Amino acid sequence: MSEYNRDQWEALLMVQRYLEGLPASAIDRLRQAVGPYLRFRCEVSQFQRLFLSEICTQACFTTRQSACCNREGIATFFADVVINALSSSEEDLNHIKTALVNDAGGFKCVYLGEKGCVWRLKPIVCEMFLCDRAKAALLDRDTTLDARWQALLLKEKQFTWPDKPVLFDELEELFLQAGLKSPLMYCHLSPGLRRVKAQSRRKG
Numbered sequence: 001m002s003e004y005n006r007d008q009w010e011a012l013l014m015v016q017r018y019l020e021g022l023p024a025s026a027i028d029r030l031r032q033a034v035g036p037y038l039r040f041r042c043e044v045s046q047f048q049r050l051f052l053s054e055i056c057t058q059a060c061f062t063t064r065q066s067a068c069c070n071r072e073g074i075a076t077f078f079a080d081v082v083i084n085a086l087s088s089s090e091e092d093l094n095h096i097k098t099a100l101v102n103d104a105g106g107f108k109c110v111y112l113g114e115k116g117c118v119w120r121l122k123p124i125v126c127e128m129f130l131c132d133r134a135k136a137a138l139l140d141r142d143t144t145l146d147a148r149w150q151a152l153l154l155k156e157k158q159f160t161w162p163d164k165p166v167l168f169d170e171l172e173e174l175f176l177q178a179g180l181k182s183p184l185m186y187c188h189l190s191p192g193l194r195r196v197k198a199q200s201r202r203k204g
Contacts, residue, residue, distance in 0.1 A: 001100070001101070001103070002103070004110075005100045005101075005103055005110060007182070007183045007184060008076060008081075008096075008100055008110075008184075009097065009100045009101075010182065011076075011078060011081045011182045011183075011184045012081055012085070012093065012096060012097065012100075014175070014180055014182060015081050015082050015085045015175075016085060016093065018175065018178065018180065019085060019086070027086075030082075030086060031086055033167065033170075034082075034083050034086060034167065036159075036167075037083065037159045037167055038083075038087070038121075040155055040156070040158075040159065041121060041127065043152065043155075044127055044128070044152055044156075045127075047148065047149070047152060048127075051138060051141065051142075051145055052130070052134055052137075052138070055133075055134055055137045056134060069108050069109040069111075069112045069117075069126075070107065070108070070109065071106065071107050071108055071109060071110070073109065074109055074111070074123055074125060074126060075123075075125050075186070076123045076125070076184055077123065077124065077125075077160070077168055077184060077186055077187075078168075078171065078172050078175070078182050078184040078185045078186070078187075079160075079167065079168035079171040079172065079187075080121075080123040080124060080184075081184065082171050082175075083121060083171075084119050084120060084121045084122075087120050087121045088119075088120040088121075092120045095113075095118045096111070096118055096119065099111055099113065099118050124156065124159075124160060128152070128153060128156055130149070135149075161196065162187050162193055162196055162197045162200070163196050163197070163199070163200040164200060166187075168187055169187040169188075169197075172185040172187050172188050173188075176188065
């Protein structure tokens with residue numbers, strides 16, 4: 001198993017074991033905490049379904065020429081793992097484990113299956129990435145769509161960009177306080193994101 005796959009595997013097991021040890025009331029509180037983020041993801045999903053699905057399916061997925069799903073090119077945040085686990089069945093999570101363990105190599109993302117991503121709620125980096133071709137197609141279709149997409153990108157930062165208290169940082173902190181640590185905890189381990197947090201504290 002590659003280092004990338006191992007980090008992903010260990011993060012998923014860590015999250016599963018932690019969640020399994022929580023009482024139902026604590027799980028409910030976690031689900032309430034991620035509720036606004038899930039509503040945001042529904043908003044993004046609807047936009048993509050209406051304006052991007054056909055473009056991306058024809059240009060990338062069916063031709064297997066996608067530049068989006070490159071092998072080990074997906075920066076999965078620890079919060080992605082937590083939120084996906086909260087949104088998934090055990091069977092869903094077993095599909096992820098199987099993909100990681102039975103990885104045959106190649107140049108595509110380990111999570112890219114025959115029907116697309118094996119995550120129920122794919123990582124935010126994947127969800128918000130648009131290649132130049134897709135951006136151009138949006139503009140060709142309707143020049144106002146680019147502004148709508150930029151608004152969604154700004155809304156994403158309300159959950160992921162730690163220049164203020166945000167969900168992704170708070171979920172990492174929850175696990176760190178429980179004595180659990182993962183290389184995927186970028187809000188706490190990435191030098192760039194740590195600088196963002198430090199600058200924010202100085203301004204405050």
